[in-house]
Amino acid sequence: MSRGKVNPWLWVAGIVLLATLIALPFGLSFSQREVAVLLVINVLLVSSYRLMTLTGEWSLGHVVIMGVGAYASALFSKRLGVPVPISMLLGAVTAGAVAALLSFPLFRMKGFYFLIGSFAAGEVIRLIWKYFTNPFGGPKGLKLIPGFPDIGPISFFEPLPYYYLCLIVVGMSLFFLYRIERSRIGLTFHAIHWQDKLAESVGVNTFSYRMLAFVLASTFAGLCGALYVHYIGTINPNRFDVEEMVFVLIWAIVGGTATFYGPILGVVVLTVINEVILRALGFDTARPMIYGFILIASVLFLPNGLESLVPKLQAWRTSRRTAPEGTPASEEKA
Amino acid sequence: MSQAILEVRDLTRTFGGLTAVNRLNFSVSPGSVHGLIGPNGAGKTTTFNVISGFYAPTTGQVIYQGKNVSGMTTVSLARIGLIRTFQGTTLFKEFTVLDNVKIGFHGSVRSTLIAQVLGADREELAAIEKQADELIEFFGLADLRNELAANLSHGHQRALGIAVALAAQPKVLLLDEPFTGMNPEETSRMMTLVRSVRDRGVTIMLVEHDMHAIMGLCDKITVMNFGSLLTEGTPQQVRTNPKVIEAYLGSAIDAA
Amino acid sequence: MSDLILQTIVNAVYAASYMSLIAVGLVLIFGVMGVINFAHGELYMAGAYVVVALYAESGMPFLVAVVLGLVFVGLLGLLMEISLFRPLRDNPLGGLIASIGFLLILQTTAVLGFGVRMAHIPPPTQEKIELLNGVVLTHQRLLVIIASVALLSLLYLFLHRTKYGWAMRACAQDREAAALQGISLSQVSRLAMFIGAGLAGVAGALTAPLVSPTPYMGHSVIVTAFIIIIVGGIGQLEGAIVAAILYAFVHTFVTTFFDGVIADITGLLLMLMVLVIKPTGLFGAKDRV
Ligand SMILES: Nc1ncnc2c1ncn2[C@@H]1O[C@H](COP(=O)(O)OP(=O)(O)O)[C@@H](O)[C@H]1O
Ligand SMILES: [Mg+2]
Numbered sequence: 001m002s003r004g005k006v007n008p009w010l011w012v013a014g015i016v017l018l019a020t021l022i023a024l025p026f027g028l029s030f031s032q033r034e035v036a037v038l039l040v041i042n043v044l045l046v047s048s049y050r051l052m053t054l055t056g057e058w059s060l061g062h063v064v065i066m067g068v069g070a071y072a073s074a075l076f077s078k079r080l081g082v083p084v085p086i087s088m089l090l091g092a093v094t095a096g097a098v099a100a101l102l103s104f105p106l107f108r109m110k111g112f113y114f115l116i117g118s119f120a121a122g123e124v125i126r127l128i129w130k131y132f133t134n135p136f137g138g139p140k141g142l143k144l145i146p147g148f149p150d151i152g153p154i155s156f157f158e159p160l161p162y163y164y165l166c167l168i169v170v171g172m173s174l175f176f177l178y179r180i181e182r183s184r185i186g187l188t189f190h191a192i193h194w195q196d197k198l199a200e201s202v203g204v205n206t207f208s209y210r211m212l213a214f215v216l217a218s219t220f221a222g223l224c225g226a227l228y229v230h231y232i233g234t235i236n237p238n239r240f241d242v243e244e245m246v247f248v249l250i251w252a253i254v255g256g257t258a259t260f261y262g263p264i265l266g267v268v269v270l271t272v273i274n275e276v277i278l279r280a281l282g283f284d285t286a287r288p289m290i291y292g293f294i295l296i297a298s299v300l301f302l303p304n305g306l307e308s309l310v311p312k313l314q315a316w317r318t319s320r321r322t323a324p325e326g327t328p329a330s331e332e333k334a
Numbered sequence: 335m336s337q338a339i340l341e342v343r344d345l346t347r348t349f350g351g352l353t354a355v356n357r358l359n360f361s362v363s364p365g366s367v368h369g370l371i372g373p374n375g376a377g378k379t380t381t382f383n384v385i386s387g388f389y390a391p392t393t394g395q396v397i398y399q400g401k402n403v404s405g406m407t408t409v410s411l412a413r414i415g416l417i418r419t420f421q422g423t424t425l426f427k428e429f430t431v432l433d434n435v436k437i438g439f440h441g442s443v444r445s446t447l448i449a450q451v452l453g454a455d456r457e458e459l460a461a462i463e464k465q466a467d468e469l470i471e472f473f474g475l476a477d478l479r480n481e482l483a484a485n486l487s488h489g490h491q492r493a494l495g496i497a498v499a500l501a502a503q504p505k506v507l508l509l510d511e512p513f514t515g516m517n518p519e520e521t522s523r524m525m526t527l528v529r530s531v532r533d534r535g536v537t538i539m540l541v542e543h544d545m546h547a548i549m550g551l552c553d554k555i556t557v558m559n560f561g562s563l564l565t566e567g568t569p570q571q572v573r574t575n576p577k578v579i580e581a582y583l584g585s586a587i588d589a590a
Numbered sequence: 591m592s593d594l595i596l597q598t599i600v601n602a603v604y605a606a607s608y609m610s611l612i613a614v615g616l617v618l619i620f621g622v623m624g625v626i627n628f629a630h631g632e633l634y635m636a637g638a639y640v641v642v643a644l645y646a647e648s649g650m651p652f653l654v655a656v657v658l659g660l661v662f663v664g665l666l667g668l669l670m671e672i673s674l675f676r677p678l679r680d681n682p683l684g685g686l687i688a689s690i691g692f693l694l695i696l697q698t699t700a701v702l703g704f705g706v707r708m709a710h711i712p713p714p715t716q717e718k719i720e721l722l723n724g725v726v727l728t729h730q731r732l733l734v735i736i737a738s739v740a741l742l743s744l745l746y747l748f749l750h751r752t753k754y755g756w757a758m759r760a761c762a763q764d765r766e767a768a769a770l771q772g773i774s775l776s777q778v779s780r781l782a783m784f785i786g787a788g789l790a791g792v793a794g795a796l797t798a799p800l801v802s803p804t805p806y807m808g809h810s811v812i813v814t815a816f817i818i819i820i821v822g823g824i825g826q827l828e829g830a831i832v833a834a835i836l837y838a839f840v841h842t843f844v845t846t847f848f849d850g851v852i853a854d855i856t857g858l859l860l861m862l863m864v865l866v867i868k869p870t871g872l873f874g875a876k877d878r879v
Contacts, residue, residue: 058683105866112626112682112824116816117865120858123813127858131851176451183450184436184443184459191426191437198424201386202502203412203441212447242809246690253687285701292694299684299691300677 025163032275033159037231039271040166041224044173046251046263048220051177053257054186055213056193057114060245061102061122062221067240068125069095069222070229074145075135077230084148088226095222096215098125103211119242129237141236148230162231169227173220178260180216189213250291254298256305265306270294337400339364339537340385340416340506345394347377347384354380356561357394362506362554367528367538369548369569372558373581378541379421381558382508386418387411398506413441415505419512421541423491425498427484431475434483434494435466438501466501473497473527489520493527506537513544525550549573557581596725598846599839604731606838607738608793612811613818613830614742615789619667621762621825622782625675625685629693630815631808633787637663637794638803639700642709645798652714656737656795663791664784666696671783676776693808700805708802734796741792742831745785749827758782762825813854814841817861821872833872 025033049062073091076082082090102121109117129136136142148156148165156162180186188209191199196206229235255266273294278287302308338361347355355377362368370378383389385396387408396404398416426434439462445455470479473493478486483494492512499507512528513521525547532538542548548555549569557564557572559581565572572578616630627633640659644650650658670692678684718728749755760768761778769775794803801807814837822833837857844853864872 105862108866109869113820113865113869116820117862119816120862120865124855124858124862127851127855131849131855179451179453183453184455185447185450187429187433187437188440191429194426194428195424197388198420198426198498199437199440200408201412201418201420202438202498203409204437205409246694249687249690286698288694289698289702292691292698295691295694296674296688299681299688300674303681303684 021167022164025160030159033163035271035275037159037163037166038228039267040163040170041227042248042251042267042271043264044170044220044227045224046248046255046267047174047177047260048217048224049248049252050257050260050263051180051189051220052213052217053252054181054189054193055210056196057110057210057214059214060115060119060242061125062217062248063240063242063245064122064125065095065099065218066221066225066228067129067235067237068098068218068225070225070235070240071129071136071142072222073226074142074229074235077146078142078144079135084146084230088223088230091226091229092219092223095225096219099215099218100211103207103214107207107210107214122240122242122245126237126240137236139237141234141239143234145229145233145235147233156231166227169223173223177220181260185209185212247291250295254294254302254305256307258304259307259310261310262305262307269306337364338362338397339399340539341397342381342385343395343397345381345384345396346392347380347389348392353561355384358558358561358563360556360563360566362537362539364537365532365535366553367532367540367551369552369555370539370541370558371543371548371555371572372564376558377561378558379510380561382418382510382539382541386416386508412502415503416508417499417502417504417506418508419495419499419510421510421514423488423495425483425491425495427482429483430480431470431483431486431494432463432466432479434498435469435501436462438498439466441502469497469501472530474523489516489523492516492520492524496527496531500531500536504536506539507531508539508541510541511543512540513542513547521547593722593724594846596722598843600721600725600727600731601846602839602842604727604735605842606835607735608797609814609818609838610742610831610834611738611789611793613815613822613834614745614827615786615793616815617819617822617825617827617830618758618762618782618789619786620819621827622758623671623675623679623685623779624765625678625682625689627670627786628686628689628812629670629696629808630787630790631810631812632693632696633663633666633790633808634794634811635700635803635805635808636666636696637791638798638801638807639704639709639794640791641795641798642704642711642803645714646709646711652799656792659795660788660792663794664788666791667783667785667787668780670787671780675779675783697805697808704805706805708804710802711799713799730800734800737792737796741789745789754778754781814857817857820861821864823872829872 025036028036045062045066049059052059052062069091071091072094073084073087076087076090077084102118106114106117106121129141130139132138148162150156154161156165181189188199188204191204192206192209200206251267251270252263253266254270255264256262270291274287274291278290283290298305341361342358345355345358346353358377358381360368360370370381372378380389384391387403387406387410390405394404395402398411398414403411403414403416426437429437442462443450443455443458445458449455467476467479470476473496475486475490475494475497478490483491486494492515496507496509496512499509509528513524516524521544528538528540528551540548540551552569554567555569555572556566557575557578564577564581565575567575612630612634615633616627619625619627619630637659640662641652641655644658645652645655670689674688674692675685678688713730715729718726719732720726747755749759757768757773757778758781760771760773761775761782765775768778818833818837819830821837822829822831837860840860841853841857844856
């Protein structure tokens, strides 16, 4: 697909972005660095969520699946003594495996029914964590979960090294997610979203592909959970409740889901608003309300998300330029 | 006569109390163009839906290449070369012409999923793209290759629909009313296309109301009425059959 | 043992009555407007806080506070319809998302106004009826049962005997056809939102003294309501009532004889089973393609 020459400006932008990401924590306070760690994890969480939505199904269980990765990785390392880097991978795999199992009941449903079904499945998982004190720790959850092991002098207990660790893991994962979407597999996901009957008539096994999207998205969500749990050190079932899911939805919807960068834009912009502006104003308890207003305003006034502003911005820029040299408006098909 | 490539035996499909297809029998010879005609509501689309696995037969059998395939899924039937198109223009409207045809080649992909993600399937992709371009050329869509399917004219959308089906390497192609809504020029182009698809060795089964196209294309015609077989024969035999004329006169009033 | 069973039956009847109010409201909104109102649990919570504010804190008579709870929450529903669902009429997913936004606003308002801790409400009456030896039904619960039955009967009469009720049922059947017959969709939608929200509000107001309201009480309510409307067949008013009774009995019995968490899991699995086997609900119509 990517046949034409890559725009050199894209390279420049990429290098600037990378430098910014590397330099970023040095301009931040300790607590802001902690937020930056969570933000990087959330970028992967919402991007993996978008992969799921490519086939047209919206899940309300994604955060619980993230929790499956977190619980699994915590238990593998704490109870079985598996080294944390390996337990993280096992956590991701467990989340993917749980998604594979859930596919059988859930993909008998579509649309609204899938939404509710995924919600119910997630609630069942959360109740299981609450009910079985052994091994899940019940409503109080798990504590004293081992952290990422030191590498030489680098201690991952500190936010700064952990930020870079997350940056590398998330960066690689995003590359993988991007490749999936740009490959034939991504094309097939889109095809199933728009016309599943036609896709079937030419031999696309829509169930397998829906399952594939769900399992892949869940594996990355599980990885997010694992990255999260070995940094924070404790988890409980309420950390993964529907309110948290609502945040993922808000990020995706405010950003827009038609492009790869839309949800990332959403999570970054909202986190910055939340941490910089709202925290400075000191409205701690009122924050969910402001989120509510943002959510409503974005569905009412920006139904295609922040991403829909990008082509407009580009058009505005090219129109200001003196000699517009046939720059393509946007590479994405919106 | 050579052995039939596709056959339905005593095929019945009911919806609640309604019998849409009633003990239907016919057989299609390999390499032929076989017409299936009848007034609106006769059960033609339902027959296609059962043959292509969208619905299971209530009773009776579908035999394909000598094997009972009744109740097999659409996907597995597509894999063994039984492909259908849809009445109306069902396309991936948000995709380009090229991407539509590329999805059609789904069954030909041999690369593993991992190879696809890592981009190690470049050669295969290029080969598929080349074949897709040939098909696009064949259907006269070369200029529109990168156009969104939604922006094509009706006739071009129809042609693209068949191109997508053909990309799936059919042995038997079921075409549901491909000529509907076409002007005479588009119709005659489409007739040429259908013939050249047949000349590629694809057996074609055709549901159509356009009598000119049916008579000009078909080697054999099966006529349905109220879900049952009315008669069967060559275009010449069917055209002069009084039962057919009566059935069509009955519906021609609201069809015309 | 048989006393315990009888007592559990009494408890289940009470649970079924207010759950029916909530679920019927949700179904009415879905049926007429085609949106899933995620804020329905918070409308219930708002009704409970009307009683906290007017009865517990201002000393108004309990029943007056309940009636005002119905009206106030009905008006909240009207506000949602005018500001959210009308502009998003062609976008059901948008309507759902906007209702999540509204949920957050209501919840935060309750936190800011009343704090996060459980509100204590002095019981309006302490009296109870002893049905058999040991089996009791408090007057407060009896009131909830009677009020629920009365309100649902009124709703039934309204839907089947009045012009507006008929228009509402027509919209629930087929919006386009109803519009073609000259029914004003916006009028019917406003009415459905007022009634649907009002029912949730009155359920919250009636049960407030029995449950100790918190700003987050809506969560378990919406989960229960979803289970009920899925089991009953989405958009089916009668189905919702039957499913509410079924769910209330299953949940109350499992809670009494096993455990509350097991009861929640049972309810969710019941819903998943219905979704897998017959997605249109046990009492739903045939699958419309
Ligand atoms: N999914 C379905 N459910 C109920 N009835 C159907 C369904 N599909 C087709 N029918 C009915 O079966 C009969 C035959 O329809 P169809 O096969 O579409 O006819 P044709 O294609 O010959 O015009 C019609 O009466 C139609 O209403
Ligand atoms: Mg037809």
